[in-house]
Amino acid sequence: MESAKKEFENLVYQGIKSQGLDELCSKLLSIIYSEPNLLTLEDLSTMTGYSFSAVSAAMKMLSGIKVVEKAKKAGSKKYYFSIQRDxxxxxxxxxxxxxxxxxxxxxxxxxxxxxxxxxxxxxxxxxxxxxxxxxxxxxxxxxxxxxxxxxxxxxxxxxxxxx
Structure with missing residues (x-):
């Protein structure tokens, strides 16, 4: 199953990257799209290998242009990110x-x-x-x-x- 997920994630990454987004934004979007669970900045930093600050800046931009949605869970200070899968x-x-x-x-x-x-x-x-x-x-x-x-x-x- 992990192989199918990685192949799907790569396919989404290539499609997003072809739209002109940089490598980090394309990688973040492909991970969020293929992950069924909400992800935090820490999760995304770990999964991409990019620094927390780089991921934070990219996610701020992506949420600003309404490509991703961010929300806080009750009792948590962390932001959780999701994407429209339609x-x-x-x-x-x-x-x-x-x-x-x-x-x-x-x-x-x-x-x-x-x-x-x-x-x-x-x-x-x-x-x-x-x-x-x-x-x-x-x-x-x-x-x-x-x-x-x-x-x-x-x-x-x-x-x-x-x-």
Whole structure:
């Protein structure tokens, strides 16, 4: 059974790492995903071989972007970590988070930046304006893609659960 768990953990690790996360975060997520029990920072430090402080910083970031959930047990000062094991829900949360943290602020703030750039008479402002306007159009496209992806994934999730 341990071999199957390690193979599964490695498969999850490779999938997560391919999404651009660093080695430690990918390792932590794969361990939490494949472990049926809640894990503490001490557990994760021991299991990964990384220092407590490195694991703590990584878990703070992962819980901050809502990839992992942390909770305290009654009477304990330790945090216990878990992860959403429904990959469709996890995907929906990740897409919504990316849209909320990257795309929405850009769409909100870029029009004012574009106006400032348009009002500048500097020689390089025309090239900069083009770069900013292109980025703005890409953010609008990503917003539409992310919203459609979430809607489509939720529809598929509903159909899969019905079966």
């Amino acid at each position: 990959m469709l829900t996890m995907t929906i949360k990740a897409v919504k988070s990316r849209n909320e943290l990257m795309v929405s602020p850009a769409i909100k703030e870029l029009p004012a930046i574009i106006e400032i750039c348009k009002n500048r008479n500097a020689e390089d402002s025309e090239e900069l304006l083009k770069i900013i306007e292109d980025y703005y159009q890409q953010m609008i496209a990503l917003d539409l893609i992310f919203k459609n992806l979430v809607e489509f994934t939720e529809k598929i999730q509903t159909e899969v659960i019905k079966k």
